[in-house]
Amino acid sequence: MSDSRPLVAHVMHRFDTGGLENGVVNLINHMPANSYRHAVIALTDITDFKKRIQRPDVQFFALNKSPGHVLWIYPQLFRLFRRIKPAIVHTRNLAALEAAVPAWAAGVPARIHGEHGRDVGDFDGTNKKLQWIRRIYSPFVKHYIALSQDLAHYLAHPVGIGAKRVTQIYNGVDANRFHPSTERQNIPGSPFNSVGVCLIGTAGRMQTVKDQTNLARAFVLSIQAAPALREKLRLVMVGDGPLRLESLAILEAAGLAQLAWLPGERGDIPDIMRGLDCFVLPSLGEGISNTILEAMASGLPVIATDVGGNPELVQEGRTGKLVPAADPDALAQAIVSLALSPEKARAMGYAGRKRIEAQFSMKAMVNSYEQIYDRLLGRMLRSTGN
Numbered sequence: 001m002s003d004s005r006p007l008v009a010h011v012m013h014r015f016d017t018g019g020l021e022n023g024v025v026n027l028i029n030h031m032p033a034n035s036y037r038h039a040v041i042a043l044t045d046i047t048d049f050k051k052r053i054q055r056p057d058v059q060f061f062a063l064n065k066s067p068g069h070v071l072w073i074y075p076q077l078f079r080l081f082r083r084i085k086p087a088i089v090h091t092r093n094l095a096a097l098e099a100a101v102p103a104w105a106a107g108v109p110a111r112i113h114g115e116h117g118r119d120v121g122d123f124d125g126t127n128k129k130l131q132w133i134r135r136i137y138s139p140f141v142k143h144y145i146a147l148s149q150d151l152a153h154y155l156a157h158p159v160g161i162g163a164k165r166v167t168q169i170y171n172g173v174d175a176n177r178f179h180p181s182t183e184r185q186n187i188p189g190s191p192f193n194s195v196g197v198c199l200i201g202t203a204g205r206m207q208t209v210k211d212q213t214n215l216a217r218a219f220v221l222s223i224q225a226a227p228a229l230r231e232k233l234r235l236v237m238v239g240d241g242p243l244r245l246e247s248l249a250i251l252e253a254a255g256l257a258q259l260a261w262l263p264g265e266r267g268d269i270p271d272i273m274r275g276l277d278c279f280v281l282p283s284l285g286e287g288i289s290n291t292i293l294e295a296m297a298s299g300l301p302v303i304a305t306d307v308g309g310n311p312e313l314v315q316e317g318r319t320g321k322l323v324p325a326a327d328p329d330a331l332a333q334a335i336v337s338l339a340l341s342p343e344k345a346r347a348m349g350y351a352g353r354k355r356i357e358a359q360f361s362m363k364a365m366v367n368s369y370e371q372i373y374d375r376l377l378g379r380m381l382r383s384t385g386n
Helices: 021-030 049-054 073-084 095-103 128-140 148-159 212-223 227-231 242-253 267-274 291-299 326-340 342-359 362-382
Strands: 007-014 037-042 059-062 088-092 111-115 143-146 166-169 196-201 233-238 260-263 280-281 302-305 321-323
Touching: 007 021, 007 073, 021 037, 021 049, 021 291, 037 073, 049 196, 059 291, 073 095, 088 095, 088 362, 095 111, 095 128, 095 166, 111 148, 111 362, 128 148, 143 148, 143 212, 143 342, 143 362, 148 166, 166 242, 196 212, 196 267, 196 326, 212 227, 212 233, 212 242, 212 326, 227 233, 233 267, 267 291, 280 326, 291 302, 291 342, 302 326, 321 326
Parallel strands: 007 037, 007 088, 037 059, 088 111, 111 143, 143 166, 196 233, 196 280, 233 260, 280 302, 302 321
Antiparallel strands: none
8 A cells, every 4th residue: 555645855965973963863753744754865875873862763774985085876776766755855964955955856846955064174164165066066956954043044055055045943952861960870880970079071073073182171271270170070071983092191291090980882862961051062173062952951051162152052141151262372362251150050051951942842833844845845746737
C-alpha cells in the first residue's frame, strides 16, 4: 500500500555528531509523523549518530563521496532521487548545495537550502568565491532557510538572494530533555563532583572553528589573574577532535592539567549540562548554536564569543557575557567575573531558561519548517493544476 505522506530528503555532507546534524534529528523526531516521511542522505558517510533518530520509518543513504567537487555524484544523486521520489530536497550548508542540481533534473518540485553556519575559513562572510558559488546554484533552489538573522543578511546582501526567497528560523531546543536542576548534579565519571567547586565547561567537536584552545588559554589566565580560584575553579571540555590534545598540552604546560577534565565525546550531554555552573562557547564562527540553546535551557549562564548568531541568543549582562573571538584575555575576564559572583551567574542562568521557554521552543521550530514545506508544495500543486 503506497504512503501518501510527502517525502523530505535531508541532504548534508556527513551525518555525524554536530549542531547541524542535531538540528535535523530534532526536526525529524518532533515533526508529527502523519505530516511527512523523511530520508537522510549523506554525501560521504553516516555514523552511529543516526541512532538518535527515534522514528522507525526514516531511510538512510551514504554515498561515500570523495573530497572536493566530484561530478559523478550528480548521476548518483539523480538516480537516487528518481528512485525514492522526494517531494522536497532540503540541502544544508555549502558542502551539500550541489545536490540541488540533480534534484532539479530529477523533477523534485520543492528544493530548499539551509544555511546553518559560516564556512570554514570565511567566518566573516567576505569570501567572494563562496558568494559566487552560492549565486551559481541559486536558480536551482526554490527557497532558503537561514538559522540566524546574521545568515539571512548574508544571503540577501553579499550573495544577492531575493528577500522573499529567504526565511529565518531559529533552532529549537528540547526544553524537557534539557532542563535545570535545583542544585548542581554530579557528572558520571567526573573528578570534580565535590561541593564547593565552580565548574565551567564546553561541549562540541574539537575542531578549529570551535577554538577550544582559546578556552584552555583563558582558563590558565583566569587562575593567574585570580590565584584564589585555583582552589575551586575547574574546567570540563567534552568532545573529540584535533584540538583535544592541543588543549590538554596548553593546560599541562601551565601545570593546570589536574584542574581540567577532557573525557572525549559523550552521549549524556543533558546530564553534563546539569553538572556545570557556567557554559562557555569560544567559537570563531557560529550560525545558531545548539549547545548555547541547550545550556540556556539547562539554566546555565553562557559566556560566548560575539560572532555569527551568538549575540542573537546571549543577552549581554542578562543571560551571560559576550567576548571577542580569539581573545583569551577577554574570555578570562568574563570567566573570573562569573566565578567570583555565583549569585549573579545563577540569575543569568534563570533568565536564559525563561528566554528559551518564550522564544526557542521545539514546537515553534517544527511549526515553522512545516509551514515552509506546506507552502512550497501547495505552490507547486497550484502551478501544475493538480
